[in-house]
Amino acid sequence: MLPLPDPLRPAAERVLGDRLEFAERFVDLLAEQGPERGLIGPREVDRLWERHLLNCALMADAIPSDARTLADVGSGAGLPGVVLAIARPDLSVTLIETMQRRTTWLEEVDAELGLGLEVVRARAEDLHGQRTFEVVTARAVAALDKLARWTLPLVEDGGVLLAMKGSSAADEIVKAEKVLTKLGGVDPTIAQYGTGEVEVPTTVVQVRRRAKASRKGDARG
Template identity: 80%
Template sequence: MPPLPDALRPTAQRLFGERLELAERFVALLAEQGTERGLIGPREVDRLWERHLLNCALMTEAIDPSVRTLADVGSGAGLPGVVIAIARPDLEVTLVETMQRRTTWLEEVDAALDLGLEVVRARAEELHGVRTFDAVTARAVAALDKLSRWTLPLVAEGGALLAMKGSSAADEVDAAQKVLRKLGGVDPTITRYGVGEVEVPTTVVQVRRRATATRKGDARG
């Protein structure tokens, strides 16, 4: 198992608290099985803490304290959904994933770590009009304009979409403005978390869903 680097331990302890051991067990599972099961690339094993676990755990700082239900769309290897569930045991976390082999992995992780997750095998669009959540997260799923079409309808009125993005975040927000407005997405913000703590801070685009605008957007759509 890739050890937690000493330089990152204070950040890991801050984010995971008493559940750091669970995060370490998740890293062990990813290191042991992730490559052979096609969940992560071989080069990612040695940087699981820096580029994946802490990168995802920092997303919890973008989650409003009032949030109780959260869906992670396109969970894949469990990044960020499983990590968020470890760091925030107060949340009811639903992992939405389309591929059977990945949902199987997520169910195995849930059983091994006893996280109380809900794993749903479905495309996000299949849940439109059926489920809503206080917050919806996504990491490396699609450009924001396409991602918002899939995810904003899952966000409860007054809730938020939290999308982890890279250096193109500002350009994606600009390109998605029309789609966001149509879907009731308002006040997009870009915030970096972990500056000075990790080599590559976590960039999160947050988009609120406004109730009245959503209804108008749905009517036009």
């Protein structure tokens, strides 16, 4: 068992509500199996709640309240996809991951927690032209210019890409400007969630996909 630290409980209870029990079970699974299965480093176990679970849970504040479909690209250990499925049970959540051992883990987590997830083993690019979602999320996958090429074609017209970033967020937006424009991404903004609740707030780059954006744009050439 890896108990939720008392200083973090108010934020966890606010964002997770009566779903906190699911988050506790997920943290225990990560702590027990994550290092040996290559999902997280051994040193991350003691920091799972603040650095990973709650950091991802706060991202739920960025998801539109009326959203119904979400895809998490490069889900890995389930961060943030599994956490967002816990925080927003009203969402239909699809986890997109390329590595077999990770998709196996995600399927096991879904079976254990009963979250009703869809786990897809594929590259994001493989789904271009086939699937779109109201919200697409990513955490620690790639710089924004490269990430946009992979993810924006999965965002439905009028939907939003939510990319968890760090201190380089502003620079990444500048460098990605041409790619975002070509792919129909508009109004890139940076928002922080959890200010005053956690020591390091969650930084999210939000990019909306222009309505009637071309489905053909792929930023090549």
